[in-house]
Amino acid sequence: MRRFHARTATVYLILAVAALLVLYPVVYSLFMSVMKPEEASAYPPSIVPHSFNPANFTEVFGIVPIAVFIGNTFLVSGIVMLGQLLTASLAAYAFAILNFKGKSLVFSLFVATMMVPWEATMIPNYLIVRSLNWLDSYQGLIIPFLATAFGTFMLRQFFLQLPKELLEAAKMDGCGHLRYFAGHVLPLARPALGTLAVYSFLNMYNSYLWPLLITNSENMRTVQIGISMLEFQESTSWNLVFAGITLAILPSLFLLAFGLKQLVRGMAAGALKG
Amino acid sequence: MSEFDNHLNLPARTGKSAAESGRRSQTLRGLKIRENLLAYIFLSPSLLLFGVFLFYPLLRSVYLSMHSTDPAGRIHSFIGLDNFRALMSSGDFLSGIRVTALFALYTVPASILLALLLAALAHHLPRGRRLFQFSFSLPMVLSVGSSAVIWKFLFHPTLGMLNYGLELAGLPPISWLTDPGWALLSVSLMTIWMNLGFNFIILSGGLGGIPEEMYESAKIDGAGPISTFGRITVPLLSPTLFFVLIVSVISAFQSFAQIHILTQGGPMNSTDVFVYSIYREAFVNFRFGTGSAQSLLLFAVIMLLTLIQFKWVERKVHYQ
Numbered sequence: 101m102r103r104f105h106a107r108t109a110t111v112y113l114i115l116a117v118a119a120l121l122v123l124y125p126v127v128y129s130l131f132m133s134v135m136k137p138e139e140a141s142a143y144p145p146s147i148v149p150h151s152f153n154p155a156n157f158t159e160v161f162g163i164v165p166i167a168v169f170i171g172n173t174f175l176v177s178g179i180v181m182l183g184q185l186l187t188a189s190l191a192a193y194a195f196a197i198l199n200f201k202g203k204s205l206v207f208s209l210f211v212a213t214m215m216v217p218w219e220a221t222m223i224p225n226y227l228i229v230r231s232l233n234w235l236d237s238y239q240g241l242i243i244p245f246l247a248t249a250f251g252t253f254m255l256r257q258f259f260l261q262l263p264k265e266l267l268e269a270a271k272m273d274g275c276g277h278l279r280y281f282a283g284h285v286l287p288l289a290r291p292a293l294g295t296l297a298v299y300s301f302l303n304m305y306n307s308y309l310w311p312l313l314i315t316n317s318e319n320m321r322t323v324q325i326g327i328s329m330l331e332f333q334e335s336t337s338w339n340l341v342f343a344g345i346t347l348a349i350l351p352s353l354f355l356l357a358f359g360l361k362q363l364v365r366g367m368a369a370g371a372l373k374g
Numbered sequence: 375m376s377e378f379d380n381h382l383n384l385p386a387r388t389g390k391s392a393a394e395s396g397r398r399s400q401t402l403r404g405l406k407i408r409e410n411l412l413a414y415i416f417l418s419p420s421l422l423l424f425g426v427f428l429f430y431p432l433l434r435s436v437y438l439s440m441h442s443t444d445p446a447g448r449i450h451s452f453i454g455l456d457n458f459r460a461l462m463s464s465g466d467f468l469s470g471i472r473v474t475a476l477f478a479l480y481t482v483p484a485s486i487l488l489a490l491l492l493a494a495l496a497h498h499l500p501r502g503r504r505l506f507q508f509s510f511s512l513p514m515v516l517s518v519g520s521s522a523v524i525w526k527f528l529f530h531p532t533l534g535m536l537n538y539g540l541e542l543a544g545l546p547p548i549s550w551l552t553d554p555g556w557a558l559l560s561v562s563l564m565t566i567w568m569n570l571g572f573n574f575i576i577l578s579g580g581l582g583g584i585p586e587e588m589y590e591s592a593k594i595d596g597a598g599p600i601s602t603f604g605r606i607t608v609p610l611l612s613p614t615l616f617f618v619l620i621v622s623v624i625s626a627f628q629s630f631a632q633i634h635i636l637t638q639g640g641p642m643n644s645t646d647v648f649v650y651s652i653y654r655e656a657f658v659n660f661r662f663g664t665g666s667a668q669s670l671l672l673f674a675v676i677m678l679l680t681l682i683q684f685k686w687v688e689r690k691v692h693y694q
Contacts, residue, residue, distance in 0.1 A: 108500075111499065112499070112502070115492065115496055115499075119505075119506055122513060122570065125513075125525065125567070126524075128524070143532065143533055143538075144538055145533060145534075145538050186419070188420070190419060190420070191417050194414075194416040198409055198412060198413040199406075199409055199410075201410055215677045215680045216677075217624075217628055217672060217676045219630075219649050219652060220432065221427070221432050221435060223431075223435065223656050223666050224434035225427055225431050226656075227434075228426070228430075228434075243427075244423075244427040247419065247423035248420075249424075252420065277412055278412075305517065306516075306519070307517075308518055308631035309634075309653070313657060323519075324520065325519065327519055328522070331523050331526065338527065341523070341527075342524075345524060348517070348519075348520050352515040352516055353512075360508060363511075363515075364507070364579065367572070
C-alpha cells in the first residue's frame with residue numbers, strides 16, 4: 101500500500117512539473133503584461149512580477165488599434181462559425197438522411213477536399229480574391245472559409261446515429277424534410293454543433309497566413325497579425341507587447357475553459373474517422 | 375443508406391391492386407424527385423464554395439505551374455514543366471525539402487513520445503485528470519501568431535528567460551534564433567510545445583478506449599507497469615498512434631506562422647521550410663508560376679500521407 105502511494109505521488113510530481121513547464125510561457129506573458137517597463141526589460145528577468153502596472157492594458161490601445169484587431173477577428177470568426185454550421189449541417193443532412201442520385205460521387209468529392217492542403221490553392225485563391233477586389237475586405241477574409249468538409253463529416257456521423265424511428269414517426273405525422281431538419285435534427289444535434297462551433301471559431305480566430313496575405317490596412321488586420329506588428333515597433337516596450345498578447349489570447353483561454361469537453365470530443369471524432 | 379432504400383420501397387411492394395400500386399409508385403417517383411432536388415439544394419452552398427475556392431484554384435494551380443507569370447500574376451508564356459525542372463535543379467528547393475524533413479524529425483517523434491508518456495501517466499490518476507488536460511491542451515488553443523511572439527521573447531539572446539535559465543545552470547548562453555545551427559531546433563522546441571496538447575488529447579482518448587479488463591488481467595498475471603505499457607497499451611493504441619503520427623507529419627509540412635515570426639526562413643535559409651518558401655516565391659518575389667509548382671509538390675506529399683492513412687484505417691477496420 102505504501103509503495104502504491106509513493107508511485108502515485110511520483111506520477112503527480114512528474115505531471116505537475118510538466119504542466120508547469122507547458123503553462124510557463126502563458127503565465128510569463130500574463131506576468132509581463134502587468135510589469136512596469138523598467139522591470140520588463142531588466143536583467144536578470146523577474147520570474148514573478150514585483151511591480152503591478154495595469155495601465156499597460158490601456159496604454160497598448162494607444163500604440164496599435166488593438167480593439168479594432170480584436171473586433172475584426174471576432175466578426176470574421178463569428179460569421180465563419182455560423183456559416184460553417186449552416187453549410188455543414190445542410191450538407192450533412194443530405195448525406196445522412198436523404199437519398200439522391202450521385203450520392204457516392206458527391207461524397208467522394210467531399211472526401212477529396214480533405215486531402216487538399218489549403219496552401220496548394222493559396223496562390224490562385226489570392227489571385228481570385230484580388231480580381232474580385234476583395235483584398236482588404238471582410239468578404240475576402242470570410243467567404244473562402246464558409247464551407248467545411250471536416251465539419252460535414254462530423255455532423256453526418258452524428259446525424260447517422262439518430263434513431264430511424266424518429267424519421268418514420270415524423271413522416272407519419274406529415275412532417276417534411278425541412279421541418280424534420282429544422283425542428284428535430286438540429287435541436288438534437290446541439291452537442292455536435294457546439295463542438296463544430298468551438299472548433300471552427302478557434303481555427304478562424306487563430307489563422308495567420310491568409311489574413312497576412314490579403315489584408316494591408318491597419319483597420320482590416322486581424323489580431324494575430326496585429327500582435328506580430330506590435331513586436332516590430334522598436335519603440336514599444338515589452339510590457340506593452342505582452343499586454344497586447346494577453347488581450348489577444350484571453351478569448352481562447354475562456355473558450356478552452358468552457359469548451360474543453362466539446363473540443364476534445366470533436367477531435368476524438370476526427371481521430372476515429374481518420 | 376440501403377436500409378433506408380428498403381424502407382422507402384416497402385409500401386409499394388405491399389400494395390394490393392394494380393391501380394393502387396401504380397398510383398403509389400407515381401407518388402413515390404414524385405417523392406424521389408423532390409428528395410433529389412432537396413438534397414442538391416442542401417448541398418449547393420458547400421459545393422459552390424468548394425468549386426470556387428478549392429477545385430477551380432487547384433486546376434488553376436496546375437495551369438499556373440506550367441506558365442511563367444509577370445509580377446501582377448498575369449500569364450506570360452507557356453513553359454511546360456520548366457518550373458518543376460528549375461525547382462529540382464536549384465539547390466534552394468532541395469534544401470527546403472531537407473529543412474522540412476529535419477523539422478518533422480525534430481518535432482514529430484518528440485511531441486508524440488512526450489504526449490504518450492504524459493497521457494499514460496495521467497490516465498490512471500484518481501483525481502485531477504481534467505486539470506492536467508486543461509494545462510496540456512492550453513497551447514493548442516493559443517494562436518501560432520501569439521505563441522510565436524511569446525517564444526520570441528523567451529529566446530531573446532540577452533534578456534530572454536531561456537538564456538537566464540542556462541546562466542543559472544552555469545551554462546553559456548545560446549543564440550537561439552540567430553545561430554544557423556540552433557535556429558531550426560529553437561523553432562522546433564516551440565512547435566513541440568504547441569503540438570503537445572493535440573497529441574495529448576487524442577492519445578488520452580485512445581487510452582480511454584482500451585478496456586479496463588485488459589489491465590486487470592495483466593495485473594493478475596503479475597505484469598509490471600512497464601511491461602503492461604509495452605505489451606498492452608502500445609499495441610492497442612497503435613491505430614491512434616498512427617493517426618497522430620500522420621497528422622503531425624502533415625502539420626509539420628504545413629508550418630508557416632512560427633517560421634515567419636521567429637526567423638523569416640533564416641539564418642542562412644536554415645529554417646526555410648516548404649510553405650515558407652512557397653510564400654516567399656509567390657508573395658515576396660512574385661513568381662506565381664514556381665510558387666504554384668511548389669505548392670503542387672506539397673499537395674502530392676500530403677495526398678500520399680493521407681492515402682497511406684486511409685489504407686491503414688481500412689486494414690484496421692478489416693481486421694477488427
